[in-house]
Amino acid sequence: MESIYLDHAATSPIDPRVVDAMLPYYYEHFGNPSSIHHIGRAARQAVDEARQTMAELLHTKANQLTITSGGTEADNMAILGYATGHEAKGKHIITTMIEHHAVGHACKELEQRGFEVTYLPVDEAGKVHPEAVESALREDTILVTIMYGNNEVGTIQPIVEIGELLHDHQAVFHTDAVQACGSVELQLDELPVDMVSLSAHKINGPKGIGLLYTKKGITLKPLLFGGEQERKRRAGTENVAAIVGFSKALELTLETASEKRERYLRYSRVFFDTFTNMNINFVINGDQNDRLPHILNVSFPGIQVEALLVALDMAKIAASSGSACTAGSLEPSHVLQAMYREKGQERVNSAVRFSFGITNTDEEIDYAANEIAKIVKRLQDQQAFIS
Amino acid sequence: MKKRPEDTKVVVGMSGGVDSSVTALVLKEQGYDVIGIFMKNWDDTDESGFCTATEDYEDVIRVCNQIGIPYYAVNFEKQYWDKVFTYFLEEYKAGRTPNPDVMCNKEIKFKAFLNHAMALGADYVATGHYARVEEVDGEFKLLRGIDNNKDQTYFLNALSQQQLSKTMFPIGHMPKKEVREKALAADLATAKKKDSTGICFIGERNFKDFLSEFLPAQPGEMQTLDGEVKGKHDGLMYYTLGQRQGLGIGGAGEPWFVIDKDLERNVLLVGQGFHHKGLYSEGLEAIKMNWISSNHPTGEFRCTAKFRYRQEDQGVTVIPKSDGSVLVKFDEPERAITPGQAVVFYDGDVCMGGGTIDRVIKKWENA
Numbered sequence: 003m004e005s006i007y008l009d010h011a012a013t014s015p016i017d018p019r020v021v022d023a024m025l026p027y028y029y030e031h032f033g034n035p036s037s038i039h040h041i042g043r044a045a046r047q048a049v050d051e052a053r054q055t056m057a058e059l060l061h062t063k064a065n066q067l068t069i070t071s072g073g074t075e076a077d078n079m080a081i082l083g084y085a086t087g088h089e090a091k092g093k094h095i096i097t098t099m100i101e102h103h104a105v106g107h108a109c110k111e112l113e114q115r116g117f118e119v120t121y122l123p124v125d126e127a128g129k130v131h132p133e134a135v136e137s138a139l140r141e142d143t144i145l146v147t148i149m150y151g152n153n154e155v156g157t158i159q160p161i162v163e164i165g166e167l168l169h170d171h172q173a174v175f176h177t178d179a180v181q182a183c184g185s186v187e188l189q190l191d192e193l194p195v196d197m198v199s200l201s202a203h204k205i206n207g208p209k210g211i212g213l214l215y216t217k218k219g220i221t222l223k224p225l226l227f228g229g230e231q232e233r234k235r236r237a238g239t240e241n242v243a244a245i246v247g248f249s250k251a252l253e254l255t256l257e258t259a260s261e262k263r264e265r266y267l268r269y270s271r272v273f274f275d276t277f278t279n280m281n282i283n284f285v286i287n288g289d290q291n292d293r294l295p296h297i298l299n300v301s302f303p304g305i306q307v308e309a310l311l312v313a314l315d316m317a318k319i320a321a322s323s324g325s326a327c328t329a330g331s332l333e334p335s336h337v338l339q340a341m342y343r344e345k346g347q348e349r350v351n352s353a354v355r356f357s358f359g360i361t362n363t364d365e366e367i368d369y370a371a372n373e374i375a376k377i378v379k380r381l382q383d384q385q386a387f388i389s
Numbered sequence: 390m391k392k393r394p395e396d397t398k399v400v401v402g403m404s405g406g407v408d409s410s411v412t413a414l415v416l417k418e419q420g421y422d423v424i425g426i427f428m429k430n431w432d433d434t435d436e437s438g439f440c441t442a443t444e445d446y447e448d449v450i451r452v453c454n455q456i457g458i459p460y461y462a463v464n465f466e467k468q469y470w471d472k473v474f475t476y477f478l479e480e481y482k483a484g485r486t487p488n489p490d491v492m493c494n495k496e497i498k499f500k501a502f503l504n505h506a507m508a509l510g511a512d513y514v515a516t517g518h519y520a521r522v523e524e525v526d527g528e529f530k531l532l533r534g535i536d537n538n539k540d541q542t543y544f545l546n547a548l549s550q551q552q553l554s555k556t557m558f559p560i561g562h563m564p565k566k567e568v569r570e571k572a573l574a575a576d577l578a579t580a581k582k583k584d585s586t587g588i589c590f591i592g593e594r595n596f597k598d599f600l601s602e603f604l605p606a607q608p609g610e611m612q613t614l615d616g617e618v619k620g621k622h623d624g625l626m627y628y629t630l631g632q633r634q635g636l637g638i639g640g641a642g643e644p645w646f647v648i649d650k651d652l653e654r655n656v657l658l659v660g661q662g663f664h665h666k667g668l669y670s671e672g673l674e675a676i677k678m679n680w681i682s683s684n685h686p687t688g689e690f691r692c693t694a695k696f697r698y699r700q701e702d703q704g705v706t707v708i709p710k711s712d713g714s715v716l717v718k719f720d721e722p723e724r725a726i727t728p729g730q731a732v733v734f735y736d737g738d739v740c741m742g743g744g745t746i747d748r749v750i751k752k753w754e755n756a
Contacts, residue, residue: 309508312461316424316509329442330449330462331429387507388500388551 005318006370010204010359011153011181011297012322016247017206017360023250024208027243035240036229045242052249059252060215062190068214068235069245073180073201075225076214077104077147079236080176080197083222084145085112091172092142093117098130098159099340101149103325104199105178106336109147122148127289128157128341132164143173150198151182154324154337154355155288156297158186165194174220180204180212184255185263185294196220200252202244206360207251211244258360266295266358269367273298273356276371282378287338287353296358299338301349304382308332310354313377319370323354392512394420399557400506401425401515402498403452403460405445408517408560410452410579411568415559416515417456424511425453425460428502430469430493431590441592451578465501472496474590478603481626484652485729488544488745489588495547503555513557520545520740521561522553529553531681531740536564543698546733546743547679597627609655611636614648614667622657625650631668631725669722671753675732675744676714682741685709693735696726696746702735715744718753 007015027048033041035049050064057064070076085095097109099121109119120138124130130148139146146168151158161177168175176197179188184205190198197220201212216222228237255262277284277300287299302310307323308331314321324335338350356374358367401413403425416423427449434440446462453460473492480487498516506514518541519534529550533540548556560568572580585592591599600606606624613619619638622628628635628647636659638645648667649658660667673696680686686709693702694717704720717732726749733743750756 306505306508308461308463309505312426312463313509315459315461326462327429327443329429329440329446330427330460331464332462381508384508386504387555388504388549 003318003366003369005320006366007320007361008356008358008370009320009322011355011357013203013209014206014359015361016203016208017251017254019254020207020247020250024243024247027246031242033242035242036231045240048242049240049245052245055249056213056252059256060188060190061192062215063218065233066190066215066218068216068232069240069248070212070214070236071210071241072203072212073102073178073199074104074212075236076180076199076201076212077102077176077178078108079214079222079225080199080216081105081108081145081147082111083225083235084174084176084197084220085117086115087221087223088144092140092144094140094143095119096122096135096138096143096146096148096173098122098124098148100124100128100130100152100154100157100337101147102153102178102180105147105149124157124340126341127292128152128155128287128337129289129292130159130164132160132167135164136167139168139171139173143171145176146173147176147178149181150177150179151186151294151297152288152337153181153297154335155299155341156181156293156295157289158182158292158294162194169194174217181297182294183252184259185296187259190215202248202251205251205255208244208247211241211248213248262360263295269358269362270295270298272367273300273371273374276368276375277378280372280375280379282375283382284378285349287341287349298356298358299353300356301353302378302382303348303352305352305378306381307352307354310352310378310381313381314354314374317373317377319373321354321356395422397512398422398424398510399513399515400509400511401458402502402517403427403449404517404585405448405452405579405582406517406585407572407577407579407582408519408568408584410448410456410517410577411563411572412515412517412559413452413458414456414571414575414577416557417458419559423456423458424509425449425456425458426502426506427460427462428497429462429464430466430473430497432466433590433592448579448582455575455577463502463505465497468501469493469497469590480729481600481604483729484625484650486629486727487729488731489590490544491547491731493589494545499548499552499556503552507555511555513555515557515559517560518545518558519561519565520558522556522558524554528682532561532738533735533740534558534561538699539565541698542735542740543695543731543733543743546681546731546740548681549679550681550683553681597623600626607655609657611638611657611659614658614660619645619659625652625655625657628657629725630727633663664724668724670719670726670749670751671722672716672718672750672756673726673732673746674714674716674748674750674756676747678713678715678742678744680742686741692741695733695735696723697730705734707734714747716750716756718756 031044033045035046053064122134174196177195178199180201183200196217198215203209226237285301327333334350399421403409427446429442477487477489503514519539520542521532523530611620611622632647636645643662645659648660689708694705706718708716728746731743734741
């Protein structure tokens with residue numbers, strides 16, 4: 003096997019059909035959508051059509067989608083944009099301890115600016131309890147932001163229940179669905195949420211493009227100032243080709259959602275069975291009944307994950323764990339720490355995330371599961387060279 | 390039979406400096422299967438989120454990409470804290486002057502890191518130390534780097550046969566000048582980078598400020614050997630024997646130096662003149678001895694020794710004791726022998742091993 007990519011939750015390879023859709027917008031139709039001439043108009047038409055297509059795929063209206071530079075900007079726009087624009091209603095925000103840093107660090111920034119943030123705990127499966135949201139709610143709560151599906155362990159949150167209990171409260175509800183998109187049904191007109199962040203590169207689209215859905219009536223303070231693009235919500239010349247690519251990627255990923263679900267759950271079973279048959283000491287993290295099918299997070303007790311990831315990379319298997327600090331070394335995952343607290347350090351420090359994608363094949367998965375099991379076994383059985 | 394280079398996996402400990410960069414380059418040129426790993430041993434992240442390890446790691450990335458080898462990082466902050474930094478503080482608390490570099494080599498680079506590399510299936514680890522390893526009849530010898538001015542065997546004296554058997558020092562046979570030239574010729578990102586100095590975890594910071602964060606200082610008196618009070622000291626741990634700077638004693642005559650520390654009375658003993666007789670001693674006792682050869686000396690022998698890094702070798706007579714410690718008699722009286730520092734023994738180019746200076750023997754007849 004040449005190389006096996008099991009890190010699709012980090013980013014995914016772009017679908018060739020997406021590239022084909024994008025290319026004309028680099029060459030022939032390179033115009034600026036704001037220009038009034040025919041070259042600009044062609045670009046404008048492409049952006050409008052792509053936005054319309056995405057709106058239909060997501061069961062919403064085109065004017066409720068704001069294009070951003072990616073999931074991070076969409077999260078920041080929702081959180082900073084809403085909070086700073088609605089301070090008069092209150093300065094309390096509710097989120098969880100397991101959010102992506104794009105949400106978590108945006109909330110930290112709001113704390114710096116005088117807001118109060120409640121970080122809700124999760125249970126051992128990584129789930130937030132709606133009752134916890136309810137009891138954290140205050141009169142001055144203006145925003146609740148809870149991710150749809152967790153990017154490290156895949157646990158899906160009770161978004162509908164939480165959205166419903168917020169129905170009669172002033173707080174608006176934002177969810178980061180970057181990782182969930184493509185795996186779960188996103189019927190935005192029926193989902194009880196006010197804002198949703200999405201990103202293209204997790205669904206075989208281009209990097210550097212995402213969007214924020216905002217329900218009718220939600221107003222946001224812009225983060226970027228300049229031209230009047232995106233109805234003044236987000237200045238800057240549109241990334242036309244990427245927007246076209248995003249739309250195509252969304253279309254393709256939704257077409258095959260159920261097929262992928264079956265396939266990825268089968269892959270997870272192959273991993274589970276192989277590890278079991280080879281007598282590997284392992285434990286799966288996350289909610290096994292309610293998780294994003296492409297994410298499989300496994301702890302291998304007795305193993306240092308830094309060694310395991312390097313050993314896997316040497317075997318040309320790409321997987322990941324938590325997040326790396328700027329000096330390259332791995333930080334213990336804040337998600338797993340929230341799930342297991344102090345008593346579960348071993349589980350936190352030995353956890354690896356495998357995430358599947360459309361280009362993975364059955365042969366690859368069989369081979370990878372075996373290789374991973376062999377490497378884990380070697381590392382688990384090995385004595386330190388110098389004791 | 391030895392493996393061919395292309396079948397030999399070598400993990401290079403890369404610091405982001407020029408020496409380890411050239412180490413990786415040399416091995417790659419020799420055809421080895423080379424992997425670069427950066428060790429993060431200390432967290433110095435400041436309020437703005439800046440940490441020096443980030444810049445060093447970015448240099449490692451650039452160099453590894455230039456050479457065409459994979460790179461990774463590993464975190465030994467906990468091991469470093471437990472094995473090196475704790476020792477460092479304990480020694481200062483006990484009034485000695487520790488050598489964290491010797492401990493870092495023994496416990497981190499050639500233990501935690503070596504184990505990590507072995508777990509990954511490496512055949513060897515390599516570092517950018519100026520030293521050489523030679524195998525003679527199944528016995529591994531640690532030899533001085535050929536650049537005598539840069540030789541780092543002083544810091545490697547605590548390594549064992551087992552550690553040396555898996556170690557390569559590819560630039561030990563090169564003069565520093567050649568290492569720089571090689572880095573420049575290959576246009577490595579670190580070719581012009583300044584060599585790091587001082588203790589790694591303190592970096593450019595003020596030593597006194599750093600130490601005071603971790604240990605309470607007990608100010609006391611400065612006295613001459615005759616008991617004349619000359620001023621106040623800020624805490625004995627801030628001073629090293631033979632030190633001149635920072636005493637703040639003015640007046641006529643020769644400059645003042647730290648002669649000794651009286652821990653019981655918390656008094657810093659000072660005296661005038663670089664060659665003050667109180668600074669000189671005729672021997673020392675060393676403990677925690679490591680002999681690199683498996684044939685430990687049992688009887689008295691003559692060799693040369695260093696009592697500090699980059700010192701000229703001095704002629705000594707070594708008298709091993711039954712408890713494993715040694716008495717060392719100097720051919721000529723030595724200035725400012727410092728407890729806590731390493732004494733390292735040499736037979737020509739061979740580093741025989743060393744130990745920790747535990748006691749200074751002023752007069753040999755009192756040994």
